[in-house]
Structures are given as C-alpha cells and as structure tokens.
Amino acid sequence: MPAGFIIPARHVPPLMARHTKAGYTTSSGLSLAQPNMAEGQFDMSQTADSEIAKIREEEFESKSGSDNVEGASGEDQDGERRPRKKRYHRHTQHQIQEMEMFFKECPHPDDKQRKELSRELGLEPLQVKFWFQNKRTQMKTQHERHENTQLRSENEKLRSENMRYREALNNASCPNCGGPAALGEMSFDEQQLRMENARLREEIDRISGIAAKYVGKPLLSFGPSPLSSIPRSNLDLAVGSYGVQPNIGPDIYGSSSGGEIGNRSLVGPTEGEKPMVVELAVAAMEELVRMAQLGEPLWTSHPEDSTDILNEDEYIRTFPRGIGPRPYGLKAEASRETAVVIMNAINLVETLMDVNQWSSMFPGIVSRPFTVDVFSTGVAGNYNGALQVMHAEFQVPSPLVPTREIYFVRYCKQHSDSIWAVVDVSLDSLRGNSSSVIRCRRRPSGCLIQEMPNSYSKVTWVEHVEADDRAVHHIYRQLVNSGMAFGAKRWIATLQRQCERLASVLASNIPARDLGVIPSPEGRKSILKLAERMVTSFCAGVSASTAHTWTTLSGSGAEDVRVMTRKSIDDPGRPPGIILSAATSLWLPVPPKKVFDFLRDENSRNEWDILSNGGLVQEVDHIANGQDPGNCVSLLRVNTVNSNQSNMLILQESCTDASGSFVIYAPVDIVAMNVVLSGGDPDYVALLPSGFAILPDSPKCMAVTNSGINDLGTGGSLLTVAFQILVDSVPTAKLSLGSVATVNSLISCTVDRIKAAVMRENP
Known part of the structure; x- marks a missing residue:
C-alpha cells in the first residue's frame, strides 16, 4: 500500500483504527504517527488510545445524519476519488439533557x-x-x-448442580449389596422398583420416627379379669357381672376399654418389636392398595354371582413376602366388594380409626374391640399416618359360630386429596402368649375410600383372612366356607345400611307431619340413640365370644338352647339383678326376606310372642332410617285382654341388608319413654333386648334387589332366637333351676310357634 493512501471511510468499520506503516489512521481521517522508540522518542500509544476512545464516545453520542447527507457517494467507490471527510457535531450539554x-x-x-x-x-x-x-x-x-x-x-x-449430581451418581451404591450401582445398565422396571423402594424406606423412617417417641412410654399392661376369679359350675351357669367395673376389658355388651383376651392379659409391642410393627404396617398398606385396584389375573369373576375370587397362585407371585406361609389347619378366605355409601371420606376414616365408633358402625360383626397401644395419632390434624395396635373379635350372630379373635395393627394413610386407605394386618408373633394356637389371622385387609361429590364415598373393601372353621356348626358351614359370613360383602352391606341410619339420625329437616307422637326432632334423635344401644347390646350378647361360655341345656342337635347369666349392678342401662340370656339357632326352609317380614309385622306378632298374652299389638309410631321399608324404629303398644292391666310399650328396630336381617325389641317403661320422647337422655332407660337374627343359608340367597334381600331364591334361612330375662331383682341371689327351666320352655315354645307360622304361610 503506498504511503499516505487513505482507505475510504465506508470500507472501514465505524469506530475502528487501522494500522499502517506510517502509523494509525482513524475513520475520521486523523493520522497518529507511530513513534520510533529506538530513536528515543516517547511512547504515544497511550495518548492515541485515549484520543480514539474520546472520538468513539463523541461519535456515539453526537453522530448526526451527516453520514447520509455528507458521506461519500457511489461515484467515490471506484477508489479513484478521495472521499470527503465526515463532519461530526457534538451536542451541547443542554441539548443532551x-x-x-x-x-x-x-x-x-x-x-x-x-x-x-x-x-x-x-x-x-x-x-x-x-x-x-x-x-x-x-x-x-x-x-x-x-x-x-x-x-x-x-x-x-446449573452447571455446578449438574456436576454435583454427576458426582453423586458416580458414587452411588446398591442398597442391597453395597456395591457400585450400574445405573446405566438398569432396565426401566428396575429403576421404578428402586425408586418405589426408596419411597417406602422414607415412609418407614418417618413412621419409625413417630413411633420412637413412644419407645420410652410404659407399655399397657392389664391384669387378669375379675370374671376369671369367679367359680364356674354347672349350677351357677357361668354367672358373671356387668355394671360399674374397673377398666379391665370389654364386657359382652361391647364396652371398649381394657386389654384382655379371654382369661389372659395382653400387652402391647415391646421396644424392639415396634420397628417391625411399623414396617409390617407400611408393607400391608401397599398390598391393600394393589389388592383393591388390580384385576385379572389376581382377581377373577365368579360365573354365577359376579363376585371377585382371589387367585391364590397369582397372589403368592404378586406378594411373595406377605406375613409368611399359611399355618397348618387354617383355610384361606378372600373377597372384594365395592359400593357407594352416604358418608364423606373424612368422617368414614374417623369412624374406622375410633374404636367406639367402629364397633357402633358394625355391631353385628365387631365384638369386644379395644386399643392396645397407639404409635401415632396422625399429622396435620387428621388421621393421615395414624397407627395403632388393636384387638377385636369378629362374630356371626349365633352361638353356633365361634368368634374370630384377632390381634392386629391398623394403619391409615392419605394417598391423595380424595383417596384414603385403612389397613389391618395380624401381629401373631407379638401375642402376649406366644404358645397359644393361632385359629385366625388377618392378612392385609381393609378399605380404599375415594371422596365423591355430595358427601358420598366410593369404598372398595378387601377381606383376606386365614381361619380354622372346624368348630362351626354344620348348618352354618356352607355360609362360612363361602366367605359370606365374614367376607367383604357383609362389611360393605352393613356399612351402607349404617350410613343410611346415621344420615337419618342427623337429619334436621323432618316435616312436622312425619313426627307422629314424637313432638320434636330432639325426641326423634333420643329414640334412635336408645334403639342403637338396644341393637348393640343384643348383638354383643348373642355370639359365641371368648368372654363368656354358653351352657347347653338340651341335646337335640341344632336347636340346642344355650344359656348364660350375668349380674347387673349399678348399671343405669339395665335393671339390677340376675339376668338370664338364652339363645338357639335353627334352619328354616323359607327365604330370609319372608321370615324377616313375618317377624317385624305387628299384625302377626301375637302368633309367636308369648309375652304379649294374646293382646293386640299396635304401632304407635315409627321412624324410617333407610331406603328399605324394613329399616325402621317402631314404638309398639300392647293392648292386653285384661283391661285392669296397664298397657306395655315395646321399642323395636328392624333392619335388613344384603347380608342379613335383624328384628330386635325390648319392653320399656312408659314413664321413661315419655322422658325420651321429649328429648331426654336415653342412657338411663333400662333395657333387656331380645330378638332375631336372620341370615341366608347359602350365597345364593344373598342376591339383592332394590328392596333388600331377594325373596325369590330357593334357599332357606338361618334363624337365631335370643331372649334376656330378669330372673331375680337381687344381684346376690342364687339362680334357681326353676328359672332356667322357665326360660328354656319360653324359647322352645317361641321357636315352635315361629316354625308353625312360617311353614303355614309358605307350604
């Protein structure tokens, strides 16, 4: 390039200086000679740089449109003509401001x-x-x-966080063997299983942390029951007592305090056993949820009634761990049922986790329940994470079917905003008496509850037990072996009916015309509460519980009359004295619904009720507590033939569902009933309930319609008749054999009358 040649400004990037042999030439034409340092001249580079920066700033702040107005034209681009220099206008400080x-x-x-x-x-x-x-x-x-x-x-x-993750993955180890984990070689399923395993371990750690708070707490220890110290002879007929007692265990009428199984005391888990209980509960919860949600091949549909049948081989493959192999002599029963109930999920969870509400919800199934130990009451003000050790007996309303005694842990968990689950699993290895023979144990069983609109809930119930049923009487064996006596269908049917009953109790918008002789809604609630106590008392006293022993009076087979006595002392809910209970069960070749309709009808009552003395029975009023017309509480008046005798009132509750029916009644004092009708406390009304429990003799009779148990089947009925009679008003009196003979004659005569009447109407 010739010395002194200047590159046109349009070919030079703005604000840049070009280096030439002669020195630096800026885009504005300013030439800065490069000094010859060898000749001792001073360095001008700093000065040139500062001047260039100053020019750049001036160009940026004050550059005007002279580039377009005064710049080189297209004729200058041939390089033959020298372009004119650009003029830059510096704005004043005032203009810039x-x-x-x-x-x-x-x-x-x-x-x-x-x-x-x-x-x-x-x-x-x-x-x-x-x-x-x-x-x-x-x-x-x-x-x-x-x-x-x-x-x-x-x-x-992000880069530093990524590096930390990479380092953590490089140092990851296998949770099983402790060696390095080859994450890149895992299959997708294996990765999912490991993630699930990590989640379960976190849940175990969380619940174990809650349980650790209770490790130092003294364990509940219950001494022997005073009932065990009372001599039991054939003449005394195993006389016990109820009324005011220490908190040593539930009596036959369902109180839920204490911790005694039969004649031996029960203690809670030890400190070393608590982590095992927690781990077992968490595993049981996972199994229950999968059991409730999985279909085939784990569950198959029965060809006749579409009930779910568990595939045992598939169950063992799906849940290989479980609670161990089935003990010798036990038979497996598994069932699943789904229904919608009229109760929201939160209230339903509370009912299942509170032992008193639980027993009141299932009076015909649950007997003598109590809580042994509480690990956790839940978090966030609800039962999410609640875990407690419990004991209960599950019953069929008949002295011919032994109750199933189970010691178990109950765990509640909220899986989402609208789904809850409550699971039970047996703790056989933690029994107070490890040498006892296991006759029943409960594999993960319970329910999955899904919240629905309008305060309804969808409940899926899973019942999975292993039991020894060899002591069951032969007339009940088909029902028990089919799983219907203790299965999920019975739990769900009872839950549906009881939820309807509870909704009736809580109803406040009752028309005045439907109140009848009951003057107020408060009186209506008092009547229903009194009837609830009557039903609970009847169901708790009619089964073959370990808390009491029946004495057989005759040897004629299935219609043996079994009796037992109790002393009532200072109990406002029962009259004082010696009370004799008598019960028997029999088979009738009549569908269950026809037997139920016959026994609850006041017009046919004088055909079997000896105590009415042939008088006319009239229904004074009734309260419907369910969709089925047979679900109601009635107040009956017996108009005796002899007008000199005072009229007698009878409180009766009849209830029916897909699993069975009850007709339960008790004579009540007129003065006490007037107090209840006006809304008074019903707990001080003395009751001795008697009545009937009606079950189908086979699963074929359990098909249902909208009106309850189907009466078109060909099966028969299993009828239990039970009475409670006050034989002496002095609690310390001796029981006479004459009183026993009278009660035996009463129940035998009642059975004969019922058999004759139903057979006459259903030849």
Whole structure:
C-alpha cells in the first residue's frame, strides 16, 4: 500500500483504527504517527488510545445524519476519488439533557415532536431523529447485557448442580449389596422398583420416627379379669357381672376399654418389636392398595354371582413376602366388594380409626374391640399416618359360630386429596402368649375410600383372612366356607345400611307431619340413640365370644338352647339383678326376606310372642332410617285382654341388608319413654333386648334387589332366637333351676310357634 493512501471511510468499520506503516489512521481521517522508540522518542500509544476512545464516545453520542447527507457517494467507490471527510457535531450539554428528559417521557417521538424539539434546541430534525435511535439502541444493549449477566449466573449454578449430581451418581451404591450401582445398565422396571423402594424406606423412617417417641412410654399392661376369679359350675351357669367395673376389658355388651383376651392379659409391642410393627404396617398398606385396584389375573369373576375370587397362585407371585406361609389347619378366605355409601371420606376414616365408633358402625360383626397401644395419632390434624395396635373379635350372630379373635395393627394413610386407605394386618408373633394356637389371622385387609361429590364415598373393601372353621356348626358351614359370613360383602352391606341410619339420625329437616307422637326432632334423635344401644347390646350378647361360655341345656342337635347369666349392678342401662340370656339357632326352609317380614309385622306378632298374652299389638309410631321399608324404629303398644292391666310399650328396630336381617325389641317403661320422647337422655332407660337374627343359608340367597334381600331364591334361612330375662331383682341371689327351666320352655315354645307360622304361610 503506498504511503499516505487513505482507505475510504465506508470500507472501514465505524469506530475502528487501522494500522499502517506510517502509523494509525482513524475513520475520521486523523493520522497518529507511530513513534520510533529506538530513536528515543516517547511512547504515544497511550495518548492515541485515549484520543480514539474520546472520538468513539463523541461519535456515539453526537453522530448526526451527516453520514447520509455528507458521506461519500457511489461515484467515490471506484477508489479513484478521495472521499470527503465526515463532519461530526457534538451536542451541547443542554441539548443532551433536554433530549434525555424527553426520552424518559417519550422514547419514540413522532415527526411533530421531533420538529418542535429541534426548533427549541437548535438542531436539525434529522439529528434529533438519529439521536433518539442511538439512545434506544444504547438502552437495548444495556438491557441485553444485564440479561446476559443473569443468564450466565444461572448457567453457572446449573452447571455446578449438574456436576454435583454427576458426582453423586458416580458414587452411588446398591442398597442391597453395597456395591457400585450400574445405573446405566438398569432396565426401566428396575429403576421404578428402586425408586418405589426408596419411597417406602422414607415412609418407614418417618413412621419409625413417630413411633420412637413412644419407645420410652410404659407399655399397657392389664391384669387378669375379675370374671376369671369367679367359680364356674354347672349350677351357677357361668354367672358373671356387668355394671360399674374397673377398666379391665370389654364386657359382652361391647364396652371398649381394657386389654384382655379371654382369661389372659395382653400387652402391647415391646421396644424392639415396634420397628417391625411399623414396617409390617407400611408393607400391608401397599398390598391393600394393589389388592383393591388390580384385576385379572389376581382377581377373577365368579360365573354365577359376579363376585371377585382371589387367585391364590397369582397372589403368592404378586406378594411373595406377605406375613409368611399359611399355618397348618387354617383355610384361606378372600373377597372384594365395592359400593357407594352416604358418608364423606373424612368422617368414614374417623369412624374406622375410633374404636367406639367402629364397633357402633358394625355391631353385628365387631365384638369386644379395644386399643392396645397407639404409635401415632396422625399429622396435620387428621388421621393421615395414624397407627395403632388393636384387638377385636369378629362374630356371626349365633352361638353356633365361634368368634374370630384377632390381634392386629391398623394403619391409615392419605394417598391423595380424595383417596384414603385403612389397613389391618395380624401381629401373631407379638401375642402376649406366644404358645397359644393361632385359629385366625388377618392378612392385609381393609378399605380404599375415594371422596365423591355430595358427601358420598366410593369404598372398595378387601377381606383376606386365614381361619380354622372346624368348630362351626354344620348348618352354618356352607355360609362360612363361602366367605359370606365374614367376607367383604357383609362389611360393605352393613356399612351402607349404617350410613343410611346415621344420615337419618342427623337429619334436621323432618316435616312436622312425619313426627307422629314424637313432638320434636330432639325426641326423634333420643329414640334412635336408645334403639342403637338396644341393637348393640343384643348383638354383643348373642355370639359365641371368648368372654363368656354358653351352657347347653338340651341335646337335640341344632336347636340346642344355650344359656348364660350375668349380674347387673349399678348399671343405669339395665335393671339390677340376675339376668338370664338364652339363645338357639335353627334352619328354616323359607327365604330370609319372608321370615324377616313375618317377624317385624305387628299384625302377626301375637302368633309367636308369648309375652304379649294374646293382646293386640299396635304401632304407635315409627321412624324410617333407610331406603328399605324394613329399616325402621317402631314404638309398639300392647293392648292386653285384661283391661285392669296397664298397657306395655315395646321399642323395636328392624333392619335388613344384603347380608342379613335383624328384628330386635325390648319392653320399656312408659314413664321413661315419655322422658325420651321429649328429648331426654336415653342412657338411663333400662333395657333387656331380645330378638332375631336372620341370615341366608347359602350365597345364593344373598342376591339383592332394590328392596333388600331377594325373596325369590330357593334357599332357606338361618334363624337365631335370643331372649334376656330378669330372673331375680337381687344381684346376690342364687339362680334357681326353676328359672332356667322357665326360660328354656319360653324359647322352645317361641321357636315352635315361629316354625308353625312360617311353614303355614309358605307350604
């Protein structure tokens, strides 16, 4: 390149200096000679750099439209003509300040605003236009630079976090063997299983932490029951007592305090056993949820009634761990049932986790329940995470079917905002008496509860037990062996009926015309509460519980009359004295619903009720407590033939569902009943309930319609008749054999009358 040749400005990038042999030449034409340092001249580079920076700043701040107006034309691009130098106009400080202030108010002025501003500042409109363009570009550049700085910072954080994860993955170890984990070689299923395993371990750790709070707590220890110290002879007929007692265990009428199984005391888990209980409960919860949700091949449908049948081989493959192999002599029963009930999920969970509400909800199934130990009451003000050790007996309302005694842990968990689960699993290895023979144990059983609109819940119940049923009487064996006596269908049917009953109790919008002789809603609730206690008392006293022993009076087979006595002392709910209970069960070749309708009808009552003495029975009023017409509480008046005798009132509750029916009644004092009708406390009304329990003799009779148990089947009925009689008002009196003979004759005569009447109506 010849010395002194200047490159045209349009070919040089703005704000850049070119190096030539002669020195530095800027885009403005300024030439800065490069000094010869060897000749001792001083260094001018610092001065040149500062001058270049100054020129750049001036160009950025004050560049006007002279590039377009005064720049080189197209004719200058041939290199033969030297381009004219650009002229740059530096704005005054006043002009810059005014335009800065205007820019803050309006970054995009229009032509009129630019002309007005140029006139005020003494500038050309085009200069104002370019200044605003440059200013906008500058602001955009600053904004992008700030965003880039933030993004660079976030990127550095992500990079460091990624490095930590990579380091953690490189150092990962197998939770089973402790060796390095080859994560890249895992299958998808194996990764999912390991993630699930980690989640379960976290849940175990969480519940174990809750349980650790109770490790130092003294364990519940219950001494022997006073009932065990009373001599039991054939003449005394195993006389016990109820009334005011220490908190040593549930009596036959369902109180839920204490901790005694039969004649031996029961203690809770020890400190070393608590982690095992927690781990077992968590595993049981996972099994229950899968059992409730899985279909084939784990569950298959029965060809006749569409009930779910468990595939045992598939169950063992799906749940290989469980609670161990089935003990010798036990038979497996598994069933599943789904229904919608009229109760919201929160209230239903509370009912299942509270032992008193649980026994009241299932009076015909649950007997003598009590809580042995509480590991956790839940978190966040509800039962999520609640875990407790319990004991209960599960019963069939007949002295011919032994109760199933189970010692188990109950665990509640909320799986989502609308789904809860409550699971039970037996703790056989933690029994107070490890040498006892296991006759029943409960594999993971319970229910999955899904919240639905309008305070309804969808409940899926799973019942999975292993039991020894060799002591069951032969007339009940088919029902028990089919799983219907203790299965999920019975739990669900009872739950549906009891939820309807509870909704009736809580109803407040009852029309005045439906109140009848009951003057107020408070009186209605008192009547229903009294009837509930009557039903609970009847169901708790009619089964073959370990708390009491029946004495057989005759040897004629299935219709043996079994009796036992109790002493009532200082119990406001029962009259004081010696009370004799008598019960028997028999088979009738009549469908269950026809037997139920016959026994609950007041018009046919004098055909079997000896105590009415042939008088006319009239229904004074009744309270419907379910969709089926047979579900109601009735107040009956017996008009005796002898007008000199005072009229007698009878409180009766009849209830029916897909699993069975009850007709339970008790004579009540007129004065006490008037107090209840006005809304008084029903707990002080003395009752001795008697009545009937009606079950189908086979699963074929359990097909249902909208009106209850189907009466079109060909099966028969299993009828239990039970009475409670006050034989002496002095609790310390001796029981006479004459009283026993009278009760035996009473129940035998009642059975004969019922058999004759139903057979006459159903030849």
